[in-house]
Amino acid sequence: xxxxxxxxxxxxxxxxxxxxxxxxxxxxxxxxxxxxxxxxxxxxxxxxxxxxxxxxxxxxxxxxxxxxxxxxxxxxxxxxxxxxxxxxxxxxxxxxxxxxxxxxxxxxxxxxxxxxxxxxxxxxxxxxxxxxxxxxxxxxxxxxxxxxxxxxxxxxxxxxxxxxxxxxxxxxxxxxxxxxxxxxxxxxxxxxxxxxxxxxxxxxxxxxxxxxxxxxxxxxxxxxxxxxxxxxxxxxxxxxxxxxxxxxxxxxxxxxxxxxxxxxxxxxxxxxxxxxxxxxxxxxxxxxxxxxxxxxxxxxxxxxxxxxxxxxxxxxxxxxxxxxxxxxxxxxxxxxxxxxxxxxxxxxxxxxxxxxxxxxxxxxxxxxxxxxxxxxxxxxxxxxxxxxxxxxxxxxxxxxxxxxxxxxxxxxxxxxxxxxxxxxxxxx
Amino acid sequence: xxxxxxxxxxxxxxxxxxxxxxxxxxxxxxxxxxxxxxxxxxxxxxxxxxxxxxxxxxxxxxxxxxxxxxxxxxxxxxxxxxxxxxxxxxxxxxxxxxxxxxxxxxxxxxxxxxxxxxxxxxxxxxxxxxxxxxxxxxxxxxxxxxxxxxxxxxxxxxxxxxxxxxxxxxxxxxxxxxxxxxxxxxxxxxxxxxxxxxxxxxxxxxxxxxxxxxxxxxxxxxxxxxxxxxxxxxxxxxxxxxxxxxxxxxxxxxxxxxxxxxxxxxxxxxxxxxxxxxxxxxx
Numbered sequence: 001x002x003x004x005x006x007x008x009x010x011x012x013x014x015x016x017x018x019x020x021x022x023x024x025x026x027x028x029x030x031x032x033x034x035x036x037x038x039x040x041x042x043x044x045x046x047x048x049x050x051x052x053x054x055x056x057x058x059x060x061x062x063x064x065x066x067x068x069x070x071x072x073x074x075x076x077x078x079x080x081x082x083x084x085x086x087x088x089x090x091x092x093x094x095x096x097x098x099x100x101x102x103x104x105x106x107x108x109x110x111x112x113x114x115x116x117x118x119x120x121x122x123x124x125x126x127x128x129x130x131x132x133x134x135x136x137x138x139x140x141x142x143x144x145x146x147x148x149x150x151x152x153x154x155x156x157x158x159x160x161x162x163x164x165x166x167x168x169x170x171x172x173x174x175x176x177x178x179x180x181x182x183x184x185x186x187x188x189x190x191x192x193x194x195x196x197x198x199x200x201x202x203x204x205x206x207x208x209x210x211x212x213x214x215x216x217x218x219x220x221x222x223x224x225x226x227x228x229x230x231x232x233x234x235x236x237x238x239x240x241x242x243x244x245x246x247x248x249x250x251x252x253x254x255x256x257x258x259x260x261x262x263x264x265x266x267x268x269x270x271x272x273x274x275x276x277x278x279x280x281x282x283x284x285x286x287x288x289x290x291x292x293x294x295x296x297x298x299x300x301x302x303x304x305x306x307x308x309x310x311x312x313x314x315x316x317x318x319x320x321x322x323x324x325x326x327x328x329x330x331x332x333x334x335x336x337x338x339x340x341x342x343x344x345x346x347x348x349x350x351x352x353x354x355x356x357x358x359x360x361x362x363x364x365x366x367x368x369x370x371x372x373x374x375x376x377x378x379x380x381x382x383x384x385x386x387x388x389x390x391x392x393x394x395x396x397x398x399x400x401x402x403x404x405x406x407x408x409x410x411x412x413x414x415x416x417x418x419x420x421x422x423x424x425x426x427x428x
Numbered sequence: 429x430x431x432x433x434x435x436x437x438x439x440x441x442x443x444x445x446x447x448x449x450x451x452x453x454x455x456x457x458x459x460x461x462x463x464x465x466x467x468x469x470x471x472x473x474x475x476x477x478x479x480x481x482x483x484x485x486x487x488x489x490x491x492x493x494x495x496x497x498x499x500x501x502x503x504x505x506x507x508x509x510x511x512x513x514x515x516x517x518x519x520x521x522x523x524x525x526x527x528x529x530x531x532x533x534x535x536x537x538x539x540x541x542x543x544x545x546x547x548x549x550x551x552x553x554x555x556x557x558x559x560x561x562x563x564x565x566x567x568x569x570x571x572x573x574x575x576x577x578x579x580x581x582x583x584x585x586x587x588x589x590x591x592x593x594x595x596x597x598x599x600x601x602x603x604x605x606x607x608x609x610x611x612x613x614x615x616x617x618x619x620x621x622x623x624x625x626x627x628x629x630x631x632x633x634x635x636x637x638x639x640x641x642x643x644x645x646x647x648x649x650x651x652x653x654x655x656x657x658x659x660x661x662x663x664x665x666x667x668x669x670x671x672x673x674x675x676x677x678x679x680x681x682x683x684x685x686x687x688x689x690x691x692x693x694x695x696x697x698x699x700x701x702x703x704x705x706x707x708x709x710x711x
Contacts, residue, residue: 029478034488041489078487080658224490225474226537 009277010108010426011287013246015394017045017270018224019231020382023124026069027226027267032061032068035224036075036121039269039387044080047273047285053082055113058100059271060090061121062385065128072119093415094337095296096120097270097389098423101257104274114279118393119364120386121269135162171254172416174302179337179416180249180257182307187256187340189306190347194256197339201379203259204336207236208376216375220394232264232382248280261339266382272397277428286398286427289409293322294423308341308344310420311412312348313355316360324408326365329424331399331409333392334367338377341414346372374399393425400427431545432463433670434511439542440468441621445497446511455515458549458556459584465504466543472500472536480619485610485654486577491533491596494666495538497572498528499620500573501647504544504704505576506623510558514546516558519624520636521578523645524557527667528574549585556585590604595671599672599701600694602681606651608643618646640678642673649703650694655682661711664690668707679706 017039020029029033036059044050059072068074075089092099097120104116131139134157141154171178177185187197211230213215216381237260247255248262273285278289297314299305311334319325326332326349334342348354349364358363375395378388389411396409407427430659472492480496481488509518534540543566548559557579564572613627622644625632633641648667653660674680674695681700684693690710694701 029475030488034481037487038489078658083658225488 007109008111009273010105010291011277011280012291012393012397012425013273013275013280013285013353014043014046014288015272015390015397016046017221017222017387017391017394018268019221019227019229020266020268020384020387021227021231022382024269025125025231025267026225027123028125029281030123030225030267031126032064032071032121032123033075033078034267035123035267035269036071036119037078038123038222038224039119040075040079040081040117043271043273045222046219049273049316050080050227051082054085055116056104056107057081057087057119058087058090058103058120059087059093059117059119060096060100060386062093062124063122063127064091065134071121084305089348089384091422092336092419093417094383094388095383095413095415095419095421096386097391098393098411098421099296099389099395099412101272101274101291101389102294102421102423105294108274108276111276115273115275117271117273118390119269119271120384120388120390122384122386123267124265124344124384127266129301130166132162132164132166134159138162149225172307178249179307180262182301182339183340184249184255184257184261186308186344188253190340190344192256192340192343194243195239196343197256197261200336200339200342201242202237202239204373204379205234205237206373206376208233208380211375216398220398230381232266233380257338258339261379263337263378263383265382268382268384270385270387270394272390272393273332274410282376286401288401289425289427292408292424292426293318294421295321296358297419297421298420299418305418306348307346307416307418308337308416308420309344309348311414311422312345312354312364312420313351313358313360314420314422315410316355316358316364318424319364321362322424324424326355326367326410328408329410330368330403330407331370331374331396331406332371333373333377333396333409333411334382335388335392335413336373337383337414339379342373345412345414390419393423400425403427434465436465436467436504436507439470439500440494440507440681456582456584457515458558458580459513459515460546460549460558461508461511463511464543464545465502465508466541468541470500470540470542472538472540474536476619477536483615483619484650487657488649490536492536492648493653494528494530494572494574495646495653497530497534497564497647498562498574498576499528499563500540501542501544501564501574503621504542504559504562508544508546516556516578516580516583519626521580523576523670524576524579525667525669526574526646526649526670527571527665529665530663531571531573533662534564534571538566548610551585551587551589552579553589555581556583562613565680596693597640597703597706598697600683600696602683602696602698602700604655604682605698606680606682606695608674608676608678608680612647612676613641616644620644620646622646626697638673638675640675643676643678645670645673645705648695649707651696652682652705652707654693656684656693656709664711665707666707666709668705670705674704702707
């Protein structure tokens with residue numbers, strides 16, 4: 001598909017990530033800065049970028065310490081990239097890394113930069129813990145006080161209960177429901193069975209294990225701190241074994257979500273190298289896939305919409321705009337926030353009624369199971385929130401390059417806040 | 429020279445060997461042990477490495493800083509100086525300079541042979557100087573070596589002291605400022621195992637003529653390397669002079685400039701007039 005605008009092509013040259021660890025596992029002592037630096041340095045080593053001034057690095061984290069305002073720039077300064085490489089932090093919940101990829105691809109397509117890096121990192125192990133609001137306000141007031149008595153008075157407002165720290169919660173500010181609780185509602189609304197969710201989870205593990213065994217990740221992953229493979233991966237899991245796990249979210253009929261069909265809290269970082277096609281050729285670097293287009297969408301979850309189904313509208317609009325159908329894609333990557341998220345997304349794409357309600361001309365279509373997450377996805381790799389987008393982009397670009405020129409892939413990543421980002425890649 | 433080897437089962441922890449190293453020796457004449465202390469197959473502690481990285485300002489990587497390898501050799505220095513045939517004790521000696529070479533990047537998961545011997549006893553106008561020479565090997569490959577030069581004040585050693593003048597320090601404008609908290613000596617003790625109370629206790633510091641505890645020189649050295657982290661190649665040599673101690677808490681200046689084959693860096697007073705530590709790095 002030629003670029004309709006005559007703009008330069010942004011191509012994916014490759015990716016590099018750390019193996020993903022379980023929270024509290026191999027990376028228990030690594031900070032987001034350490035992880036992102038490790039992923040960047042691995043990318044630099046893979047593509048000979050040491051000392052190179054890259055146009056821009058865009059990355060982010062969902063769980064972020066207040067000291068990490070310029071997390072990405074600081075990681076760039078710790079990396080082997082030229083210190084004159086600028087960087088930007090951005091945040092779009094679990095779609096942070098994919099949105100970062102869109103940003104870099106767009107800048108390349110507009111000729112603003114020739115080469116850029118997109119990335120994402122998260123550490124559930126090194127999550128920030130904040131002071132409780134009353135304690136924080138009392139300390140700020142004491143700090144602003146101009147007399148000793150005013151300071152004492154401000155500090156006297158502190159109660160023992162205020163000393164309890166505020167740990168980060170993954171609940172929606174407007175609904176008070178955790179992501180799992182939202183997914184439980186979606187599972188109920190779409191009549192998703194425990195069996196179907198466990199089958200999808202088992203397939204994810206089996207496919208990822210097969211990809212590791214086949215050496216698929218040799219070009220995509222650099223070991224870190226002794227970890228050489230994704231630690232969440234259970235190659236020998238089965239539907240039967242998953243069926244023995246106790247539900248963790250929902251109650252009654254909705255109690256189908258388990259630790260096995262939900263993503264595990266994880267630590268890791270991922271990066272993708274993108275460049276203008278000519279730059280890649282000049283530097284004798286491979287162009288795996290062209291970054292064709294992207295679309296973001298949101299749903300009205302405070303009004304009762306399914307929190308994690310925003311990608312459905314994004315896919316529908318993007319395909320309509322591009323005149324494509326789901327059959328035009330050889331690979332479809334749907335981020336497995338929960339097995340139920342993928343199943344509900346597939347069902348919604350097939351639903352005439354759901355799609356018309358989104359303002360689409362009709363049902364988007366059916367995803368052929370053999371094209372879906374062929375090398376596993378987040379249930380098996382783990383899901384360090386912001387790192388998932390770049391993980392998928394690099395995986396998909398590698399798959400497409402293997403399939404051959406013209407083959408297409410679609411990425412869908414749902415995010416907290418009822419948002420979603422989707423993108424199209426096409427093998428060069 | 430073939431030295432007798434004392435093989436230790438592992439790197440010594442705080443215990444009798446440290447206690448002995450803390451006891452002053454009454455002897456005036458400096459004497460050194462002739463043997464090498466050696467530990468085989470040391471598995472690096474990743475938890476401690478990550479804490480070391482945090483205290484010193486390093487990014488936690490798969491490869492370790494050369495100062496970390498010094499930290500691993502340090503208990504062997506203490507063990508050596510604590511042996512009966514040493515009249516120089518850890519307490520009271522002054523770390524005046526350090527040089528080391530990283531021969532290749534050393535992985536955090538590599539198992540190491542660590543050895544230390546003492547050499548080069550020589551007179552100084554204030555006492556005796558001694559070199560503690562450390563080596564780290566992986567299998568049979570030398571991956572790191574380092575020489576810590578200590579001054580034992582008031583001790584005598586045969587020969588004439590080197591009285592050639594030191595090059596004068598030229599004032600510079602620092603490009604960075606570091607704030608060292610009062611408990612930094614304690615933080616670094618946790619990761620280095622350095623039991624010298626001069627770094628952690630005011631009374632101990634007073635006993636040696638300092639108003640407040642002083643930061644371990646090897647922290648300052650490590651912090652300097654951390655400031656240069658990504659500018660440094662996979663293998664390099666670094667030589668550091670500990671010019672004067674930093675009393676905690678402190679605010680200090682840092683500056684570095686590239687040279688033909690590496691860097692010159694210094695930790696100074698905030699105005700850049702007086703150096704605490706000057707270092708030269710070369711490929």
